Structure formats: C-alpha cells, structure tokens
Amino acid sequence: MMVPVALLLLGALTAVLAPRLLARADWLDREPVVALWVWQCVVAAVLLCCALSMTLSAAAAWQAVRGHVFATAPPAVVDAYALGAAGPWAAATAMTLALGGLWSLAMLVREVVRARGRRRARRAELRVRAPLLPGEEQVSGRLVVLEGERPDAWWLPGAAPQLVITTAALRRLKERQLDALLAHEQGHAQARHDWLLHCSTALADGFPRIPVFAAFQAEMHRLVELAADDMASRRFGRLTTALALVELNEERGVFGPCPAAQAHVPQRVHRLLTPPDRLPALHRLRLTAVAALVPVLPVLVAFVPGLRALG
Template sequence: MSVALILWCYAAVLATVGATTLRRAGWTDRAPRLAIAAWQALSLSIVLATVFGSLALAVPIPQVSANLAELVESCAMAVQARYATPGGATLATGGLVLAALIAVRGVYCSMLEFSHSAAVRRRHRETLALVGRAAEDTGVTLLDDDRPYVYCVAGRRHRIVMTTGAHTRLERAQLDAVLAHERAHLRERHHLALAAAAALVRAFGWLWAFRVARDEVTRLVELSADDAASRTEHRLSLAEAMLTLSAGAPPSGTLAATGSTTATRIRRLITGHRPLAAWTGALGMTSALALVVAPLIALATPAMTAGPDCCGNEPARFAAADECAAVNRDCW
C-alpha cells in the first residue's frame, strides 16, 4: 500500500512540479538534445510510476529469499492473503485493472500514432515520386510552386522537399544551411521523438504535463537541428534563409496567433549561444536515467529489505493463507 502511495505521489510531483521546472529551466535552449531526453524521461517516468503504483496494490511484495521455492511460496501466499480479505480483494483487483488500463491504452495509442504517421508519410512519398523531380545539384525533391517552402519526409526512404520558389530565393550558402538543418532532423530521427510525444497526448491528453512535453519537444527538435546545422554551416546563413523563407511566404492567420517560435530561433542564431559543458551534459543524462529508474527502485526496495505482507510477519510462520489473512484484517 505504501509503495503504491509513494509511486503515485512521485508521478504527481513529476507531472506538476517536474514539468513546470523543466519548462522554465534556462539550460534547455543551450542543450536541446539533452532537454528532449529529459522530457522523454519525465514522460516515461510518469507512466511507469502510475503503472507500477497500481501493480503494487495488486501484488503485495513478498520478501526476497535466497531459496527460490520459498520465494514462490511466500509470494503465492501473500497474494492469496491479499485476496482473502474483502477490502484487500477490491484493492488488488482495482490496482490490477488500473495498471492494465494505463498500459494497454499507452501501447495502443502509441501503435496508432506511429502507424498513422508512417502511413501518411508513405502515401505522401508515393505522390512525391510522380509529382516532384530531383534537383541535380543537391538531390532534394523539387516541387514546382512559387511559394517558398521547405520540409522533410522522414522514414526509411526519406526525402527533403523544396519548392522551386524556395530554391530560387535562397543563395548557395543559405541553401546549404537549410539542407543541413533538414538532414539533422532525419539523422537524429526527430520524427520518432515527435511521434512518441504525440502518442502520450493521444493516450492521456488530459494530463497537462504530456501536452507541455509535446509542445516542448516540437520546439526543441528545431533548436537541435539549428545547432547541428550551425556546426557545419554558418549560423547567420541559416538565420538569413529562415528570414528569406518567411518574408516570401503568404501570411497565415492561424500561425501568427501562436507567437513566433521562428523569431526566437532566428534571434538565437544571430546572437549565438554557449552550449552546455560536457560534464553538465553527462550529469543531465544521469539525472534523466535516474528519473526513469526511480519507480523501479521504489518497487524493488521493499522487496529487498522490508518484510512481506501479513503485517510484516514472515508468511512462512503461518500455516495457511487464511491465518495470514486474519492477521492482515486486524492490522489494516
């Protein structure tokens, strides 16, 4: 019971304080890849903590014993004992159902999200193959259109697509910078990070933390691609290219209302930024990993150290599950 409570509190804290802190953190813009990992760790940790928390209700954790047979026996007895009491049975069933619901919904929505976006991209690529033509110099797929657009279609047979409008407007250095940006998206498989974040919103969109995670990951993959492009091309060329593309594009009412991330990105490219030190990055990675492992440890620790169910008594001391249950009833 206490393990369940700890895990649920952990999930609640991560989903509120954790998400707020990470969103406000100043270092995320300096290390976007690390920040993406942190959001993924946070999200995964919330899911794991809730699932394990619910499981902890259903399966009282028996003492780990050196003897496997004894372990199995004590485990079986503890479960039996839990179901023997009316309150325990309800709690256990409820926990089991909850854990299953969360897990199944998470997996189902992820599969839906990944297969849907893959299908959209496949159809898009098929049409591209007939409508677009390959640019001889860069290998990008060109579309005949005066509006300046650049995008990429990820996947095994990925494509960078550009309209002739964009191609003619951009100078060589700007073109290279834009291509480096798009190639970074493909190389770092940003579409998977985006799909994972979108899957959680699809599954548990009522949770604010997951919506923030998706918006942040969407923003951070752009920063990450900007950084990657800046390493090989001149960052001012990329800023110029983004400005050129924006200036030539027809105004879109829906986007303007959201406030421009693009403006922030261009300013970031103009001023340049100090990337996070390597040791800070390593520390961040460790923290992210710890975040995910924490619920596992919480679940495992009582099993390693604390006594089993039956109010902390050795289950082996009781002749039958009934007896263990009787003790449980008294102390619950």
Template sequence: MIVALSLLAYAVVLAGAGPRLLQAGSWADRAPRLAIAAWQALTTAIISSVVLAGIALTFPTVQVSNDLAALLHSCVMAIQAHYASPGGAAAGATGAVLALAVLGRAIWCLAAALSGAARERARHAEALDLVATAGPRTGIIVLDAAEAAVYCLPGRRQRTVVTTGALQALGEDQLDAVLAHEHAHLAERHDLILGMARAMAAAFPAVPAFRSAAAETARLIELRADDAAAERAGRLTLAGALLAVASGRHGHAVPAAALAAGGSGAGARIRRLIPPRSPLGRARTTAGSLSLALLLALPVLVLGGPAAAAAGHAVCPTAADGTGIEVSVR
C-alpha cells in the same frame, strides 16, 4: 499498499512540478538534445510509475524492500494469502486494471499515431512521385511551388523536398544550411520522438504535463536541428536561410507529417542564432544526464529494493506442510 501509494505520489509530483522545472531558465535552449531527453524521461517516468503502482497492488507479496524478488519468484502461497481477504482481492483487481489500462492506452495511442503519420507520408510520397522532379543535388527532389519551403519526409523512403520558390530565395550556402537542418531531423529520427510525445498527449489529455511535453518537444527538435546545421554552415548563414523559408505561408506546400526547416517558432529560432553559441558545459550536462537516469530508475528502485536483501529472505514454504513460510502482505 505503501509501495503503490509511494509510486502514485511520485507520478503526481512529477506531473505537477516536472514541467515547471524543465521550463525554468534558458538551459533547454542551450542544450536542446538534453532537454529532449528530459521531457522523454519525464513522460516515461510518470507512465511507468502508475503502471508499477498497479503491479504493486496486484502482487503485494512481501516487505517493501523485497518486492522485486517476490515479483520475480512469484511465490504462489504468498499471493494466495493476499487474495484470501476481500480487501486484498479488491486491491489486486484495481491494480491490475490500472496497470493494464494505462499501459494499453499508451501503446494503442502510440501505435495509432505512428501508423497514421506513416500513412500520411506515404500518400504525400505518392503525390510527389507524380509531380516532383529530381533536384540539383543528390538526395533532394524539387516541387514546383511558389512558396519557399524545405521539408523532409522521414520513414523508410526518406525524402528531402525543396520547392522552386525556395531555390529562388536561397543562396548556395543557405541551401546547404537548410539541407543540413533536414538531414539532422532524419538522422536523429525526430519524427519518432515527436510522435511519441504527441501520442502520450492524445492518450492522456487530462494530464497537462504531457501537453507541455508535446509542445516543448516540437520546439526543441527544431533547435537541435538548427544546432547541427549551424555546425556545418554557420549560425548567421542558417539564420538568413530560415528567414527566407519562414517568410512565406507553408499551409499548402508542407504536409502535417513532415518536418520543415521554417517550422515551429522560426522567429525565436532566428534570434537565437544571431549571438554566438553558449553551450551548457560538460559538468552541467553530465549532472543533468545523471539526474535523468535517477528519474527513470527511482520507480523501479521503489518497487524492487535491493536484491541482496531478498536473497536471504524466506518467502516460500521450506517444508511440504508449509512450515517456515513467511508472508508479509502490504
């Protein structure tokens, strides 16, 4: 019970304080890739903590420091001792329902979101096959539309779409810049990252942390793609290109499942590109990465404890009559 309550408390603290900590200061704009990983880690840690709390209630067989060993070895007699009492049986059933409900809901919504986006992209790709033409460069197709838009369709049939309005509005260097932006989206599979964040927000709408994660992830993947494009084409060139493709309305040209260069928060992104880049620094990036690893590892450590302590701890019978069994139900 102590382990389960500790894990649930950890999830509550992360859900409450995590978004405020991640949104404090300007570090995320300086290191969008690390910030994306941080929001992913926060979401994963909250869900895994609740699921592991349910498991701890279902299989509370040994002392806190040896839970993982007992769970792995599944000492049948220790589990029977726990479920012999009405309170133990109720706790075990509650834990099983909690773990299965949270994990099942997360998996179901993730699968539904990704499959729905894939179907929408497939429908749009079929329409493009009918109306789009080959572009002036390899890997792009041209859509006849007055609106200046550049976007990509991730998935098995990756496509980068440029409207005729964008070709007229962009110079050669600017076109290179927005194409590099879209290539970064495709290469780093930002569609999957954003799909996961939005799926968790839809799965657990009562948790504000997941809504913040979805909104911030949508913003940060654009910043990350901007940084990748700026490395190839230059920051000011990219800023001018974004200004050109963000000035028009994209409601009819860009499908919802696509990732567009002139998308989320274009104005703020353009202002960010004007001054020279100020990276976070290797030391702070390393410290942040280690913090994320600890954030994810802590729930497992709380549930498992040191395996070495469990090695010499007798949790199962040593004789046929059960003599020597040590069961400590928590």
C-alpha cells in the same frame, strides 16, 4: 501493501513538479539535446511508476500473477511485500492501469498509422507533381525539386528519405543556405525526431487532461527544431542557417506584428543570431546523469521491501 500506492504518488509528484521545474530552467534553449533527454527521462519515470504499480497490484490481486512475478523470489521477499494484506482496491488499480497502458499503445499505433498515411499521400502528390518522363528511370536521390512559386521545403522520411524543395526556394536560397537546410533536415532524420513526436503526440492525445503529457508534446516540437538548428549551424554557421529560415518563411507572415502559424520561427532566428553561451561540459554531464537517475527512482521504490528482506 503500500508500495503500489507509493509508486502512484511518486508518479503524480514527478508529473506535477518536473514540468514546473523545467519551465523555470534557463538552460533548455541553450542545450536542447540535453533538454530532450531530460524530458524523456521524466516521462519514462511517470510511465514506469504506473507500470510497476500495476504489476505489484496485479500480483496482490491474483495468485497466478504473483506466481509469475515472484517465481524465483525467496519466501522472505514475498512476505516483505505483504501481498496477502491487499484490499479489494488492488484488482481495480491493476485493471485501471492496464487499460491505461493499452490505451497508450493504441494511441501510439494510431499516430504511427496516421503518419504513414500522410507520408504516402505526400509521396503520391510528389509523383503527380514530378512525374517521370517517358524512358526516364527512377533515381534514388536525396533531393527532389518541384516547380512552385512559393518557397517551401520538407523532409520525407522512409526507406529512401528525400528533401523536397520548390524552385522558388532554390531561387531564394544560396548554396550554403541550401546545405544548411539539408543539414537541418538530416539532423531530424539521424536523431529519429519523428519517433519522439509520435510518442509525445500519442500521450497528449490519449490523456489530454494530464498536463505533463501536453507539456511534453509542446516541448518536443520546439526542442527538436532547436536541436536540428544547432546541427546545421555547427556545420555551416549560425548566420547562414538563420538566413535560410528567413528566406523560407518570410512570405508566410511569421515575422509580422501578428504572426500566425509557425510563430516559433522568429524565436529560432533570434536564437541563431544571438547565440546563448553553452553550458560547461561538466554541467551538461551532470544534468544528463541526474536525469538518468529519475527513472531509476521508481525501480528503487519497488525493490526496497525485497532488498530489505534480503539484507
């Protein structure tokens, strides 16, 4: 009964090697959408290794689970997994991995609940700062303007997503810069980047000692901004998008010698003004295909004994 152990070793190897290989890659900033896909495949492979190892360990430890997992399998396939030869570690492994899965789900639920709470608080603040006048009816628009002396803008997702922008930002941004800002935020909404951020934050908070999840969270926060920048720049130009970023963040100290929060903004502006060459289409397709094979590998490892028995 070595398949669960092999799956755990494969998951650990993927968790250790993949972030190091991606950190050395020089194409991530050039192709953020492909990089997002690769990172998702890596994390999916790690989680899949744990899930398959848990399932096979549980099947080895308890006859009831084995009956459900191998309900339609021929006797030769069941014998190929040597489930009866499993030691006492099978039940402990299955329980540990099951608790890890439940903990991951709990962290994801907590993150979603917190995000919804923050969204409700911002909408309540919006109603206070921009109340309806007597006799005015609520209009479902995608742009809300607030009085404010500081240039700021943010996207409120939900059933009726809205871009909130202050009057100071409107005075600073020209028409095409405002369109680029709107396109940037729409890029986040269309690609559902909020769910990527929720999942990465849940894993990083739930398992803070596992470096692959911390790297996953950091890269998601960086790459989603680059991907949205590219979407805006394709429609309104890189210079216009870069100027919109500068106008919004110039008074926040992010361009000084000692930038505080949002230190990634200068790198984003530099990337927009000096765009790197994109990878050839065939290269992008090859990276996408190879990344898609990463989660397939644990499935192949799990099914090898059964396939051998059938062959």
